[in-house]
Each structure stands twice: as C-alpha cells, then as structure tokens.
Amino acid sequence: MLGQGFVSAAAIAASVLFILSLGGLSNQEKAKRAVWYGIVGMAVAVFFTAFGPGIGGYWWMIPMIIIGSVIGWYVASRVAMTEMPQLVAALHSFVGLAAVFVAWNADLERRRVLAAQALGAGQQEFSAFAALVATKAPDELMFLQIEVVFAIFIGAVTFTGSVIAFGKLAGKVDGKPNQLPGGHMLNAGAAALSLVLAIAYISGAGFWTLLILALLAFFIGWHLIMGIGGADMPVVVSMLNSYSGWAAAAIGFTLSNDLLIVTGALVGSSGAILSYIMCKAMNRNFVSVILGGFGGVQSGVAAEIEGEQVAIDAGGVASSLNNANSVVIVPGYGMAVAQAQGAVSELVRKLRAAGKEVRFAIHPVAGRLPGHMNVLLAEARVPYDIVLEMDEINDDFPKTDVAIVIGSNDIVNPAAQDDPNSPIAGMPVLEVWKSSVVFVCKRGQGTGYSGIENPLFYKENTRMFYGDARESIDSLLSLID
Template sequence: MLSQGFVSAAAIAASVLFILSLGGLSNQEKAKRAVWYGIVGMAVAVGFTALGPGIGGYGWLIPMVLIGAGIGTYLARKVEMTEMPQLVAALHSFVGLAAVFVAWSADLERRRVLAARAADGVMQEFSAFAALVATKAPDELTFLQIEVVLGIFIGAVTFTGSVIAFGKLAGKVDGKPRQLPGGHLLNAGAAVLSLVLAVMYLNGAGFWTLILLALLAFFIGYHLIMGIGGADMPVVVSMLNSYSGWAAAAIGFTLSNDLLIVTGALVGSSGAILSYIMCKAMNRNFVNVILGGFGGSQGPAAEIEGEQVAIDAGGVASALNDADSVIIVPGYGMAVAQAQSAVSDLVRKLRAAGKEVRFGIHPVAGRLPGHMNVLLAEAKVPYDIVLEMDEINDDFASTDVVIVIGSNDIVNPAAQEDPNSPIAGMPVLKVWEAKQVFISKRGQGTGYSGIENPLFYKENSRMFYGDARESLNTLLPLID
C-alpha cells in the first residue's frame, strides 16, 4: 500500500501528462506522441490510485480492470474509423452513468455515518469513503450533498443524451429532430422539478428524492438530444464530451479525488471550447445547443431548378488532366466508403503530374470534430496540403476542378441563399465558385442529413455516381 504522498505525486504527474496530451492533439504531427502521453498518464492514474491508502477489495477490483481492459482492446481492434463517433458517444454515456452510481453510493454512505453518530455508536466496518465522510463537519456534509446533486443531474443528462446521440449516429434512431408535445416546456418543467427535489434533499428529505432527480435528468438528456437534428451531431458529440468531463469532476469532488477533479475539468473545459468552435462553424447559438433548440427547418425550403447531370470516370479524368489546380473536399461519405487510401493515391498521381492539389476541410465535416483530418492522416496525405475552411474558401474562384467526396451540408449554397434552410447562415465551403465541380455520391438521395443541395443542380456541377472508393479506383488509371 502506497502512502498518500506517493499517490498525490502520481496525480500531479498524470495531470501534467493529460495537459501535454491535450496540447499535442492540436497539431497533426504531434498527435501520436500526444496520444501516448494520455495513455501513460491514465496508466499512472489508475495504477497509483488502486494502490493508494484506503483502497481494498482487490478481489473485485482486479477482475473488473481486466474485463474492462479486454473489452477496450476488443473494441479498439474491431471498431472501424467510420464508427468512431458513435463509440465516443457510447463512452460518454458510461462516464455519466458512473457519476450517478457514485453519487447514490456517496449519499448512502453519508446516511450510514449520520445514523452511527445519532446512535452514538462506532461503525466497525467503515468503507474508505465512509471513513472520509466521518471526518467531515456538518457544513462540509452540506457541500457533499450539493456535490451529490450535481453529480446525479449532470451524469444522468450525459448518460441518456449520449445514448440517443449514439443511436442517431449509428442509424438506430431517426436522425430528424423529434420532441414530445410541449417541446421545451417539458424540459423546463423537468428542470424546475429537479431543482425542487434538490432543495428537498438538502433539507433532509429521503433517498427517494435522488432517485426521482435521476429519472428527471434522464428524461431531460433524452429529450434534449432527440430534439437535435442528425446533421448537427458533431456539435452534440463535443457538447456531451464537455458534460462527461463535468460529471467526472463532480465525482472527483464527491470522492475528494484531486486527479478526477483536474481530469474532469480538462475534459469539460476543452469540450466546451470545442462546442463553441463547432457552433461558430455552423453559425449556431451556443445556448441553443445546450437547450437542444436547433436542427430543424425554419420554413418551406426554396425550390430547386435544373437537373442533376451525371458524368463517367472518363469525363472526370479528362477534366483533371487538363486542370492546373484541384481542391478535394471530403465528407462522411468518404469515411463510409473507406475511400481515403484511394484519395491519397489520386493526390500522389495528380501531384506527380505537376498539378496543385489541396484539401478543403470544414470544421464539422464527418460526424466527429477532426474526423476528416484523422482519415487523411491515416492515408498518409501530407499535412501541409490539408487546409481549413477559412484558409481555402477564397481560393475556389481561381480553382479549375473541385472534387466533392460524400459531402452535403458543408458545400450547400442554400446555407447562404435560402433563409428557410435548416442550415441557413452556416458558413460553407464555396465549391460552386470553381470552374468545374464533380460530386462523388452513391445516388440521388439527400443522404444522412435529409437536406436537398442546390449545388448538385448547378451548370458547372456534375454527379459522379457510385461508391466513392470504387469510383476513384476506376478513375486512377485514366489520370495521365
């Protein structure tokens, strides 16, 4: 058993590693090293915590750690990159549910301690946490109760919200915004009832108040995320990431665990900042995201004139062979088709022919922030030709050919031209300003988001139908 001094020193070291990990993830070239910082930091955190003072029950602890490690290893090997967003959402739900269970357990231990004090007796089988609670003064126990309420509420909202986000990302739940009759009034009513239950609990009401509080928070999490459209899931995932961090911090305060507080605060604050960046990229109000009040249409969409004109691989190859500058815009369709390697091969062939090739990446492309950057890095696309929307948007007007691979909303001119569009006001990549635009798409449907795209009907646009990977592999031999 290690002393508290060793555990505290390990917590500081783990916290530094987590900070270095987050800092390194801001740069693609440093990302691999940053991930290792996080891995080592978590190993230090778990190991030294398990060996710290007051920790026992290794007969339960060790098997649970091994089972969890086994499940994690299995998922890491099995889950495809296209399934990573829903996996992240699922992991957020675990953090939220853990916060609820820990908070319930903390209150039960608090009640045991108070019962022992009232009976003027001595508890012979104090748990490590109960022993900690027994040392607290009455005002400190009040703060513990506040921490319990926050842990339950944030954790429960995170749990059901993440479960619904997982369902929408995995296609198991309808991606359209759905709310029960009453809409936001139901959420507001549930929040007010939650506050009433919290006040009752703080004034001595029974454990039943915490059960009802959790049920109300479960409903709020469910109803909030059900009210958000599937096209807005990247923002939702980053928001739930923030919620899971604050839930972890609440657990840390309850357990007097400094490392959980620091880690939760890091995750919570970074998730909140990322949510703000995502909202800015989609021209959304941050408060509306928190309240689940966006993702639906604003009125009847403008009618689209013209028709979608198809083109074959030969026509696309001819345009590419004549072009001097090419911009590729990837979206979730590239991930679904696992076409990143074929895209990388196309880039190498075009660059070998002396053409300028770059990528335009929208902040919310894919279903997870940074989704496209990760896929392109996996395919070994050079980092220096992968540019963000603000860096490349002014260059489309002077570009010969743009190839859009599986994108819809992020290249949709309706965002700027149709005030009734569900994505009205959202900054988009202005691909239609290029001389020629080729859209690689499976078929004529609206895709996952269900939003029609006028780009597909423009005179300088051609539809390159088919599976993205197969289409690109057909195209590659035709490039000079």
C-alpha cells in the same frame, strides 16, 4: 499500499501529462505523441489510485480492471473509423452512468455514517470514504449533498443523451429532430421538478428523492438529444464530451479526489470550448443547441431548386483532371462510409506526380466528429501540408480548375449563403461552386444525413459522379496520365 505522498505526486504528474496531451492534439505532427501522453497519464492515475491509502477489495477490483481492459482493447481494435463517433458517444454514456452510481453510493455511505454515529459507533468501523464523511462538519456535509445532486443530474443527462446520440450516429434512431408534444416545456418542467427534489434532498428528504431526480434527468437527456437534428451531431458529440467531464469533476469533489477533479475539469472545459467552436462554424446558437434546438425554427419556406442533376462517367472526370492544373478535394462522411481514403490518397499521389497542385479543404464539422476527416486522411498517409482548413482555402476556389466533393452535402451547400429560409442559412460553407468545374461523388440523388436539399448539385458547372465513392475513385486511377 502506497502512501498519500506518492498518490499526490502521481496526481500532479498525471495532470501534467493530460494537459500535454490536450495541447499536442492541436497539431497533427504532434498528435501521436500527445496520445501517448494521455495513455501514460491515465495508466499512472489508475495505478496510484488503485493502490492508494484506504483502498481495498483487490480480489474483485483487479479482475474487473483486467476484464474492462480486454473489452476496451477488443472494441477499439475492431471498430472502423466510420464508427468512431458512435464509439465516443458510447464511452460518454459510461462516464455519465458511473457518476450516477458513485453519487448514489456516496449518499448511502453518508446515511450509514450518520446512523452509526447516532448509535455511537467508532470511526474504525467505517470504510475509507465513510471515515472521510465522518470527519466533515454539517456545512461540509451539505456541500457533499450538493455535489451528489450535480453528479446525478449531469451524469444521468449524459448517459441517456449519449445513448440517443449513439443511436442517431449509428442510424438506429431517426436523425431528424423529434420531440414529444409540449417539447421544450417538458424539458423545463422536468428541470424545475429536479430543482425541487434537490432542495428537498438537501433539506433532509429520503434517498427516494435522488432516485426520482435521476429518472427526471434520464428523461431530459433523452428528450434533449432526440430534439437535435443530424446536422448538429458534431456539436452534440463535443457537448456530451463536456457533460461527461463535469460529471466526473463533480464526483471528484464528492470523493475528495484531486486527480478526478482536474481531469474532469479539463475534459469539461475543452468539450465546452470545442462545442462553441463547432456552433460558430455552423452559425448555430450555442445555447439553442444545448437546449435541444430551442428557438431553432425556420423563419419561412426554403427556396425551390430549379434545374436537373447532370451525371458524368469516370472518363469525363479523368479528362478534366488530366487537363487541370489545380485540384481541391472536399471529403465528407460519404468518404468515411465507403472507406475511400486509401483510393483518394493514391489519386492524389498520381495527380501530384503529374505536376498538378492538389489540396484538401476541410470544413470544421465535416463527418460526424470534429477532426474526423483529418484522422482519415492521416490514416491514409496524406501529407499534412496539403490538408487545409476552410478559412485557409475558401478564397482559392475561384482560381481552382477542378473541385471534387466526396460524400459531402451541407458543408458545400450554397443555400447557406443564398437562401435565408434554409435550415442552414448563415452557416459558413466551402464555396466549391466558384471553381471552374465541380464533380460530386455521391451514391444517389438523396438529400443525405441531414435531409437538406443542395442547389450545388443542379448548377451548370457541377457534374454528378454517381456510385460508391471507393469504386468511383478506383475507376479514375487507371485513367490518370
């Protein structure tokens, strides 16, 4: 059993490692080291918490840690990069559900302590947490109840919201916005009733109030995310990340665990900031998105698209690439689905060996997760210095000979600028249509995940390179001089 001094020192060390980890993830070259900071920090946190003062039950705790570690390793080693957003959403759900269970247990312990004190029981009969509760004054107990309410509400919303986000990302739930009749009024009503139950609980009502509160929050989480469309999924993922952090922080206050408070606050604040950045990149109202698209109704009918999609074969694409001096590649989720990043990396190597300038243009919300495309390209060993963000490269498209779009739709859609009635009107996009010629690698003529038509596909300087992205890029490799 470790003393409290060791646990406090470990909490400070782990917090510093978590901060270094977050800071390092902002730079691709430091990201791998930053991940190790996070791994070591979490290992320190788990070890010193498990063997800290007042902790027992090792006969079941250690086997559970081992089982959980094995399951985590197995899942992480088998999950494909295309499934990473789903995995993140699933992990968020675990954090939310854990917060609900811990909060329920905390209130049961509080009630047991009060009942025991009424019977004159000694403090030595209590568990470590119950003993802590027994030392609290009435006003401190009220704050404990408030912490329990927050943990249950945020945790329950996070759980069901993350489950639905997982379903939408995995294609098991329809990606279109879908709410019950009454829509936002149902959410508002459930939230108001939750507030009434919270007040009743703090005023002395029974445990049943927390059970109903959790059910209402489960409904709100489910209904909120059901009302958010596929185009907003990157924001949803980062938003749920923030929710899971605040749920963890609330439980940290309940358990008087400084490390859990710091860790939860780091996750909650960074997730909220990332959500705001994503909304800005998509010209979405932050409050509207987190409220399930409230106020996000189109103001009119989107403009009809004229023209036709003109197909091209591998020979035609290769000919243009061989004659080009500058090439910009725009990756999207279609590249991830086809696992074409390796073939794309080889194409880039051949083009650069031929003396051509090749760069990547990354939109902030490309893929299903912030930074999704950067991770895929790093996995394929694409040099960091040719991977540029939207603001760094958008002005260069008029000077670009060939733009290749691989599995992207909304982030290269000119309707965002030209059609005020488009669902993505005002969203900053990559202006690939300003290049001399645009090749779009796409499976077919569908509208993609978000269901929004793209006028780019019908422009005179655009050619559609139909087929599986990996097979299409592979077919080019032997044709590049």
